[in-house]
Amino acid sequence: MLEVSVQKRQGEVRIDVAFDSDGPTVTALFGRSGAGKTSVVGMVAGLSRPDRGRIVLDGRVLFDADSGTDVPPHRRRIGYVFQESRLFPHYSVRGNLAFGMRLVPPAERYIGFDNVIELLGIGHLLERRPGSLSGGERQRVAIGRALLASPRLLLMDEPLASLDGARKAELLPFIAELPRQFGLPILYVSHSVDEVLRLADRMVLLEAGKVTAGGAVEDVMSQPGFAAAAGGIELATVVVTSVERHDEVREVTHLAFPGGTIRVPRLDAPPGAQVRVRIDAGNVILAREEPRGLSVQNQFAGHVTELRHRPGLVDVVLDIGCPLQAQITSQACRDLQLDIGTPVYALVKSTSLSRSDMAEHLRAKALK
């Protein structure tokens, strides 16, 4: 269990952050650049010193301003995978991998050298120098190097940010497996919604140095404040679904969730896989009566549970077996005479759900 509660003045930003994460899970530290994510991770690693606060990992106090405890980074047993890999240029890949491993007593190692190179597929790179590796290869070696030091917590600071889509897709499942395979908790810094949807169990939302939300990924991402914090995205509801079946003829996939079944363009995920779907509130159409003769594939009956009035707009929260948010104009809200408890039908166009709105939750797969 990791408990973090730290304060630090860092230039213009005052970082004041408290969160914890329990068990071998992936906790995402999410926020725009400049929100203080890297600073927080740096304090957890011991690379920078909080002005005040406390950091405890598995009952061991790593930092406590009151008692003056400040365990130096090399005694914290916290692995760190940096965005720019930071490999040792003067060592071969083998030398890089072995660097941390040699410093851990054999009895405390939970992963072997051969195991790591096999998992990461870097056996053919061992005699190369970091300077001659591609970005993806470098990041693999950096992950392997951190793992071989047998850390009790792994910090990953946007480890995939410098990689292209294909390399990312290769590494994500591997990272998702780590907590289960080695009982290793991960604190994962990211500003990518997609990475968090695929990888994280829980998330902590950071804005201008402060925690503004924390909890299960679907809950945090469905909050009204999330879109603003993430920037460039709209209010949406994230629902957890599982692949029911693929309809190969119509090229659609049926996803089961507490609200029923949602049909989406054919997904590349096996039946039973957990898929998180982001449904844009602006793409949800509301109807007072059961609509007929429409092309819209997804239709859910429910009732209004909350109305949030904003200038010209209303966020309507529905209960369709699970919460679902719709965003309509104030005029439409008046015309439909919506009020708490009003029964409504919510319509979601299949094609309004793009590839980037649906992410197979790799961690859920890893847990099976």
Next chain:
Amino acid sequence: MSMLTPLELEALRLSLWVSGWAVAVSLPFGVLAAWVLARGRFPGKALLDGLIHLPLVLPPVAVGYALLVLLGRKGIVGGWLYDVLGISLIFNWKGAAVASAVMSFPLMVRAIRLSLESVDRGIESAAATLGAGPLRVFFTVTVPLTLPGVLAGTILAFARSLSEFGATITFVSNIPGQTRTLPIALYSLTQVPGGEAAALRLCLISVGLAFLTLLASEQAARKLRQRLQG
């Protein structure tokens, strides 16, 4: 070696010997000083920086005289060295080495400091998160990454020592076999009638030696760079 006269050979040997010792003894201090200047934060740092660089801008004769005052048998440091350790630096090759070391020290420190400052601190942090304590980080990461600068500084200091004249002749005079290095032998020859031809030969030897040193430095730097960049 039959190309060289015994006198030339003696001066050449002495020069290499004195410069070698000067560099070897000052290297650890050079690394330390460079480290302190590159990484340290303490009051009086500017003063230390100035002090180390002083020989670069002072007249060499002034440095030589200062050494004479400080390190002479009646000097503050020299008296102690002689009384307690029985070491005398006056009028022998050890004194010449000290003079060379002091004069070449700023060049050595500068080169090492520059290369220390260019070491990515992030890589040192990475080593710390892998379990390496400060000392291990220094020797397994910082030093190897600074090596090109250390090498450059060492060779620069060596070349500077070979050409050292003013401070040496002021501090330890001009004694054949003890302090008469190449430049001082060359100077002596220009002071006697008919010494021009011999002086020219010494001049050419000096040029050759300096050239070889620079070539060796280039070669070594290239090798190191290749090793670091893979």
